[in-house]
Amino acid sequence: MGDRFRLDGLTAVVTGGGGGVGAAGAEALAQAGADVVLIARNRAKLEAAAGSVEAQGRRAWIVEADVTDAASVKAAADQIAAEAGKVDILFNNAGVTSPKTLFDLPPEEFRRILDVNVSGAFLCAQAFAPGMVARRFGRIINMGSILSGRGMASRTAYSASKAGLANLGAALAFELGPHGVTVNTLGATVVVTDLNRELVRTQPELYGQVVKRTALGRLGELADLTGVLVFLASDAARFITGQTLYVDGGYTAG
Template sequence: MSNRFDLTGRVAVITGGGTGIGRGAALVLAESGADVVLAGRRPEPLESTVKEIQALGRRALAVPTDVTSPEQCQELVGTTLRELGRLDILVNNAGGAETKSIAKWTEEEWHQVVDLNLGSVWFLSRAAAGPMLAQGKGAIVNISSGASLLSMPQAAPYAASKAAVNSLTGSMAAAWTAKGIRVNAIAVGAVRAATLVDDLGRYGIDPETVGKTNASGRLGEPEEIGNGVLFFASDASSFCSGQTLYMHGGPGPAGI
């Protein structure tokens, strides 16, 4: 059974791959044998993670990319094929948003959040589907959020865009699973990443306090989400497509 998690010979593209969940997933996939292409806007964290992956004996490539641009998403796929020869796994991890009341969001901010969290999944998944369909096999893993399943007035555009990612996951799975591409999502809870810690800090909230609201009583670690990505990326989930897995440490006292 352990061989079902082996990714030797496969190539993964991970957006937002330099930090947080993206970095955690990249290291987990590399430890399982995958070569990895990291995409994101900031080259420095991408290059840092590339060195970590190379230290594991795997090939790694940093490709600075604005994932809200259809053209740059297509170029990311093209670079992957030119440099590493194939594309087997896509992890749509790039995302994020500010928290503020509904009345304070500008139209520009709304579009920025939707483009980053939803548009990137649409553009890059369609670009990656081409080579995956040609080889008859592939796996797409979309990183969603527990916010997509809750009512969150302080993060309404973000929650709405992530709920749309869950829906899009099912639609893409319905379109592509029979042709060899499995599409799944992971809705993550509170994870120890700079985006969460920095946002909570602006409100004077201790991240560890937030972690205690789930049944595990702590924040998740990026590598733990990476293990979920490994399941969906590998043959261990060969009979699973169109699903959204909620990884949030277990229901807390409120049952959430």
Template sequence: MFDLAGKVALVTGGNGGIGLGMARGLAQAGAHVVVSGRNREKSAAALRALQGEGLAASEIAADVADEAQVQALFAQLRDQHGRLDILVNNAGTSIRRQPQDMTLAEWTTVMDTNLTSAFLCCRAAYPLLKAAGGGKIINIGSILSIFGAPYAGPYCASKGGIVQYTRSIALAWAKENIQANAVLPGWIDTEMTVGAREQVPGLNERVLARVPVARWGKPEDLAGIAVFLASKASDFVTGTAIPVDGGYAIA
């Protein structure tokens, strides 16, 4: 029930961090994974790594916060693969600043990258998923969908929005056999959180003190939940928001 052979999966922001960890898990389960990102060099390196492991993967460059580029991305995906079964909306960014110091341009950048991109990709994916007889959407939220952070107002708002948008499409598209769920990663060791540790004094120590397993998560810790939510195993799971945080939220 976890077999993804014959499935095509698109992972936005799949060229590094959590996205690459999920892409690798989906490919290991048998899917052909299409990695999309803005940084062509980074995407090429991710592709070499996946293909070097004998996994089926390809790459399409796009800025998924740009409507025209999203349309081109899905047109190219349709032309190259003929179908889409799994969409992972993982593209994201953060700008760490106190709310009173945040500019409108910074707010818009984070919201467009994290939330508007998910809307654009879900809307573009819908006809392909419907044509395939159904499919899976996995939207990447954050434990900051639940908690606040004084230095991450737009990030928290965008990730909270991801959860509510996921519930909306889960209801709207259930009749099309499309399941949509959100994953809420905890503190995962990625390029983004390296920046957080540099900019937020004491963050590393607080995370290690609170996480029951006493470590930061790794991108590969997200592979299993991606396979579950992308497979038949989750056919009766939709509209949920699942923390993957080593117990941080309950400690």
């Protein structure tokens, strides 16, 4: 039974692999047996994350790329094909946020957030799904949010983007399902990382409300997410697709 949760012999691509969730996810995938390709724009952070993968006895590759740039994603896919070979798991994790409301969010900032959080996942799926389809096996896991299925004031663009990402996943589940590829979204609650550390510090009321309406009464931790990521990538989750799996201590149950 335990073997069904292992990822030995598989290769995962993790976008935003230098950051909190991406780096922790990469380490967990490696612990479960996968080799990992880490993608982001900042090489220095990727190097630290690659070290954590290698510490698990797995291979790590670093690829500098901007997920919003189709040519950059294509070049990354070519580099990965040459250096790492096949890609079995795509963790679409690169993401950005903004704390602005409808009235103070510049249109270009709104577009930028949708570009990274939705178009980036689309471009990566477009780059890596063909190989999965050809081999009739693949796992695409999108990094969603509790805001994938509901809104929050002053998270205007982020709410729109994470809902778009989840529904992109649902559509891709139908397109890729007949080819043996599953597509799911991980709906995470707040975990303090570089993405939101300053917001958590300056908006204690908002985050206090999140804790208050969470059944388990706290914010998330990276370790709350990584096991679910490995599960969704594994054979144990082979009949789950098109879903948003909330890992939120019960926040969305209320």
